[in-house]
Amino acid sequence: MPRFAANLSMLYNELDFLDRFAAAAGDGFQAVEYLFPYDFAPEQLAERLHANGLQQALFNAPPGDWAAGERGLACIPGREAEFAQGMERAIDYARALGCPRIHVMAGIRPAGASEEMLRSTYVANMRRAAQLAAPHGIAILLEPINGRDMPGFFLNRQDQAHVLVAEIAKPNVRVQMDLYHCQIAEGDLAMKIRAYLPTGRIGHIQIAGVPERHEPDIGEINHGYLFQLLDELGYDGWIGCEYRPARGSVPQGTSQGLGWLKPWL
Numbered sequence: 001m002p003r004f005a006a007n008l009s010m011l012y013n014e015l016d017f018l019d020r021f022a023a024a025a026g027d028g029f030q031a032v033e034y035l036f037p038y039d040f041a042p043e044q045l046a047e048r049l050h051a052n053g054l055q056q057a058l059f060n061a062p063p064g065d066w067a068a069g070e071r072g073l074a075c076i077p078g079r080e081a082e083f084a085q086g087m088e089r090a091i092d093y094a095r096a097l098g099c100p101r102i103h104v105m106a107g108i109r110p111a112g113a114s115e116e117m118l119r120s121t122y123v124a125n126m127r128r129a130a131q132l133a134a135p136h137g138i139a140i141l142l143e144p145i146n147g148r149d150m151p152g153f154f155l156n157r158q159d160q161a162h163v164l165v166a167e168i169a170k171p172n173v174r175v176q177m178d179l180y181h182c183q184i185a186e187g188d189l190a191m192k193i194r195a196y197l198p199t200g201r202i203g204h205i206q207i208a209g210v211p212e213r214h215e216p217d218i219g220e221i222n223h224g225y226l227f228q229l230l231d232e233l234g235y236d237g238w239i240g241c242e243y244r245p246a247r248g249s250v251p252q253g254t255s256q257g258l259g260w261l262k263p264w265l
Contacts, residue, residue: 002227002235002264005031005057007206007242014249018048025052027255028265033058033240036066038089042096049097056099057238058141058176058204061129062086063105072105074129075122075154077113087129094138101204103141103176104129106154118154123168130170139203143176146184156185158192165201174203178242183210183221190229197233205235208243215243217260227264
C-alpha cells in the first residue's frame with residue numbers, strides 16, 4: 001500500500017506553518033516533507049513531529065538566495081564553499097529531525113558558463129554532499145524539474161538524472177522522481193517507473209495533478225493506476241504530496257480535497 005507524506009510548504013497553507021503538522025496528522029498522514037526547515041529551530045520542528053506521531057520524510061538543502069530566484073547551488077562554479085556550508089547545516093537539521101533524505105537542488109544555469117563546467121561542478125559538489133551525509137545514514141537526492149515551471153534549471157529529465165547518479169558513483173545518491181515534473185518534461189510515466197524503479201536508484205517519489213499542480217485526481221494523470229503499479233513493483237518509500245490545493249487557502253481547503261487519499265489510507 002502506498003505511503004503518503006504531506007508537503008507542508010503547499011498543503012494546509014491556510015494555517016501557520018507549525019500548525020500544519022497537527023492538521024496533516026488529523027487527516028491521516030504519517031509523514032511530512034517541506035521545502036526548507038531553516039526558519040525554525042530544529043527543536044521546534046522535532047517537537048511537532050513527535051507530538052503528532054509523524055516522520056520527517058524529506059526537506060531541501062539551502063538553495064542560495066531563494067527570494068532572488070536562486071534554485072540551488074550545486075551546478076554553479078565559484079559557490080562551492082557556500083554549498084558545503086549549506087550541506088553541513090542541512091545535515092544538522094536532518095539528524096535532529098530523524099530525516100533520512102535531503103534533496104539538493106541543482107540550480108539555474110548561470111549565463112556564460114559552459115555545460116562542461118556546470119556538469120563537473122555539479123558532480124564534484126554532489127560527491128561532497130554524499131560524503132558529508134554518508135556517516136549519518138542520510139541519502140542525497142537529485143530531482144529533475146521541468147523547464148516550464150523552472151526555466152534554465154540544470155536538470156530536467158529522468159535519463160539525465162540516472163546518468164549523473166552513475167557518474168557521481170556514491171551509494172547514498174539517488175533520484176527524486178517527481179511525476180508532475182516528469183509528465184510535463186517527457187511523459188510516459190508508467191514505462192519510466194518500470195524502467196527505473198528496479199534499479200534501486202529512486203529514493204523518493206512526488207505527485208501532483210497536471211497541468212495545474214492541484215490534487216492528483218485533477219488533470220491528465222491516472223494516479224490510481226500508477227499507485228497500483230508502484231505497489232506491484234514493491235515500492236515501499238514515501239510518496240510526497242507536493243501540490244497546490246484547488247480550493248486554495250480557504251479554511252479546510254486541503255482537507256476538503258483529500259477524497260483521492262481515502263481509499264489508500
